[in-house]
Amino acid sequence: MKQQLQRFRVRSVCAVVSMVFAAHAAWAVEPFTVRDIRVEGLQRVEPGTIFASLPFRVGETYSDDKGAAAIRALFALGLFKDVRLEVSGEVLVVIVEERPTVAAVEFVGNKEFDKDLLQKALRDIGLTEGRPYDKALTDRAEQELKRQYVNRSLYAAQVVTTVTPIERNRVNLTFTVSEGEPARIKEIRMVGNKAFSESTLRDLFDLDTGNWLSWYTKSDRYSRAKLNADLETLRSYYLARGYMEFRIDSTQVAISPDKQDISITVNLTEGERFVVSAVRLEGNYLGKDEEFKSLVKIRPGQPYNADEVSETTKAFTDYFGKFGFAFARVEARPEIDRGSNRVALVLQAEPSRRAYVRRLNISGNNRTRDEVVRREFRQMESSWYDGDKIRLSRDRVDRLGFFTEVNVETQEVPSAPDQVDLNVGVVEKPTGSVTLGAGFSSAEKVALSFGIKQENAFGSGNYLSAEVNTSKYNRTIALSTTDPYFTRDGISRTFDAYHRTSKPYEDQGGNYTLATSGLGLKFGVPFSETDTVYFGGSLERTQIKPGTNIPAAYLAYADEFGYSSTTVPLTIGWSRDDRDSALVPNSGRFQRLITEWGVGGDARYLRANYQFQQYIPLNKQFTLAFNTELGWGKGLGGRPFPIFKNFYSGGLGSVRGFEQSTLGPRDVTGSFIGGPKKITLNGEIITPFPGAGNDRTLRLFGFADVGSVFGEHETVSADALRASVGVGISWISPLGPLRFAYAQPVRKFAGDRIQKLQFQIGTSF
The missing domain is CATH 3.10.20.310 (membrane protein fhac)
Incomplete structure (x- = not known):
């Protein structure tokens, strides 16, 4: 190599790199051994990033081909606006000009979308603070923003990007949006x-x-x-x-x-209308043809119904899965007679091969432990594939409430035709919350609430909560923790600590209260997939705190048995819930029975409460709903039923149209004191609100209510029942279920307190 200085410079413009190096005769440099590599022009990029991208090292031979590859590799990083290579003797100098860095991304004029949501969308495509500025990426961001507005029918929306250079080779990006009116x-x-x-x-x-x-x-x-x-x-x-x-x-x-x-x-x-002439079964039905025939929903003599055909083929496939045939194929083949517009349906079945479940794979649970998902599965590894158990398992995982999506896919095992893997994919949702809010109801006026809840504490599936609720008539401080799998068999354990103060709604301005403090322990034993039996006990202390306008019945009870009472109530309960939704049910049934037995302390009593709900879908829009609630209580040991355990009726949640808790017995002062016997019957016809389409979060309902409360020595009589009819609106609002009801009493008695318009948050029926 000659001692005189050779200079080699390549202006790197991506579109002409290949042409520059093609002109080899003019720019060519004889290959040489690189003695040193220097990098110039760096501001934020680490030198190591440059060296790692070069296709040669010190001591290796440099050539024009390697130089071209080096330039392409450096441009591919997306960090540089310009790259040059200079050769000085046996020293290679890499000169770069860095792209500006995005300092801030702002939005002006956006109303339809939240700013944080837009920033997240741009972050997903790589345009965010701290990243190199790329004009092509900015253009892509503009188009993406316009597309989002088009999805909201804002076709006239315009997005203009302003790039403002600032110190230290940085830029501010401002997206100015003119949304216009929606189409x-x-x-x-x-x-x-x-x-x-x-x-x-x-x-x-x-x-x-x-x-x-x-x-x-x-x-x-x-x-x-x-x-x-x-x-x-x-x-x-x-x-x-x-x-x-x-x-x-x-x-x-x-x-x-x-x-x-x-x-x-x-x-x-439209085509012609076809009537089903016959349904035939062909193929292999495992010798259970009659059982499969009982699953057929298609009715000969009736018009062809694709829903019935789909239900039948799905029922067949599911039934095959019950016997382990994970790959069963069922096809409904029509044989059309166009002359008579009749169609015969042939149900062709091929069960294929029986399969075992080799492995259960869980993904997406970044926080929740595998154990929490696995213990809900009724389909076990190394067992026959059972479609019923797999569907049940998926539903059980979904009912945990920890995931927004739960999907179970069957995957064949390579080289093992009789085995499958179950891939369970979940998408987690936040399960912890801190709430601070205020509510208002026609009965309780302003109520403040504070709560800390964690439904999936530390990913263990356990429940923890602390709640504080204040209202004019009911105040609560409660702590609770539940371990849903206290035992491996799924027995749950719940600890409760609480302090509640309450008084009847109609206290005529009095300031007396009933204060109850307690500690409780409860176990839930699952007897089936929908049935749970609860056993528990607690230690309670109730105080009657006298004040102005205290009902005479409370004074009489306190004078005879004292102003404070300690009791040890044992609880036995049962619930069955197969509703399709807890918030907006459309079908299914809910039942609950809770019995409380005061076995120790100053108060001895039995108290039972039974609730039954049935939801019947009439069609796509109308649902018929029934609710029945029965309460019964009796004092033991020669004592009357404790007055502070009485049931109340009237208002939302019982008989609408009457003021809250004003039905039933009164004492000599006219105060409403409730009673140990209660009956409530409700019926509703529910439909989406007119104009709301099929949105079931906003619904209109008509109702009829019947019910009342009876004293300990009163006979439950239909003649004493109150009744009302009316209409209402239910809305699953951000604050919770909100219900408005306008009721007209159709059976009332002298002295009844009427309240036709009522509303409350968190009430059903």
Whole structure:
């Protein structure tokens, strides 16, 4: 190598790198051994990042090909705006110009989306504080933001990005949004329908042209996902009524030039209506043909119904799974007679092979321990595949309330045709909460609440809580902890410590209270998948604290048995719950029986409370609901039933239309003191609120209530029952279940306190 200095410089512009190195004759450098490598121009990037990307090291031979590869590798890092290589003797100099770093990302003019949500969306595509600025990434972010606004029917939304350079080679990014007005659906048309009117078909859609409640439901805002769901509803409607060749030919969505109005046109072909002539079973049914026939939902002589066909094939597949045939195939093959518009359905079954479950794999539980999920599974490893147990297991995991999604997938084991793995994927949700809030009801006025809850403490599945509630009539301080698997068999254990003060709602301004403090221990024993029996006991102390306007019945009880009472109540309870939802049930049944036996202390008594609820879906929109609650109490050991254990009735949760807790016995002062016997009967017809589509979180209901409370020496008589009818609204609000009810008493007596309009948070029935 000559001693004179050679200079080699390559201007690296990505589009011309290959051409620069192609001009080898003009820029070529004879290969040489690199004695040293220097890096110039670094500000924030570590030199090690450069050295790790170079395809050569000190002591190795440098060539033009390696130089081109070095430039490509450095540009691929995405950290540099310019890269140059210079050769000085046997020293290679790497000169870089770093991209500016994003110092801050701000949004101006956004109202539809929360700022934090937008920043998270940009963070997911790599545009966030501390990352190198990339113009292509910024353009992509603009398009993504526009797409998000289009999904909200804001077609006129504009996004402008401003890049502001600041000191130390940094930039501030500002996305200025002009949202405009949302585009609204002005017309939905059906073309090709003959059997059903256009209005009937439009009523199937969640999308509509708007009504007085659209500000809440946003049903007049176009969404491709919602339209696809509505089209599937339309298809199902026809297929369930015999039109087995129904098809949607096309869907046109047109937007006005000002991007404010949207028209939707659905072109469809109904086809002929077919009636089922016969149903036949073909294939291998494991010698259990009669059992499979009992699962057939398809009815010959009735119009073809795709829902019944789907239910039947699914029932067959599930039944095969019960015997371990995880890969069973069931096909409903139609044999169409177009001359008579009749169709015979052939149910072809092939059970394939029986399978064992080799392994249960759990994923997605970053915080929750595997044990918490595994102990809910009834399908065991190394056991026959059982579809019923797998579905039950999935439901049990879902009912834990720790996950937003629970999916179970069956995966074949390679080289083992008789084995499968079950892959359980979960998506965790936050299970801890700190709440501070205020509520208001027509009965209790202002109530403040504070609570700390952790439903999945430390990922163990245990429950911990501390609650404080204040209201005009009921105040509570309570601590509770539950171990749902105190034993391996699933017996739960609950510790409770509480202090409650209460008084009747109608105290006429009095300031007396009933104060109850206690410690309790309870065990829950599962006897089946839906039945649990509870055993427990506690130590309670109740004090009657006298004050102004204290009812005479309380004074009489206190004068005879004292103002304080200590008791040891034992609790035995049972519950069965197979409802499809605890908040907005549509089907299923709930039953609960709680008995309390005061076996020690100053108060001896028996107290029982039974509740029964039944939900019957009448169709897609209407649900019939019934509620029955019966209470009974009796004093033991020659003593009367403790007055502070009385039941109350009237108001929300019992007989609406009457003031809270004002039904039943009164003492000589006219105060309502409740009683040891209670009966409540409620019936409701529930439907989504008009204009809210099929949104079940906002519902309208009509109701009829019957009930009352009776004294210890009174006979329960239908003649003494009060009754009311009315309408109401229930809403699953951010504060909890909220119910408004307007009731008209249809059976009342002189002296009854009437309150036609009532509302409360957290009340059912």
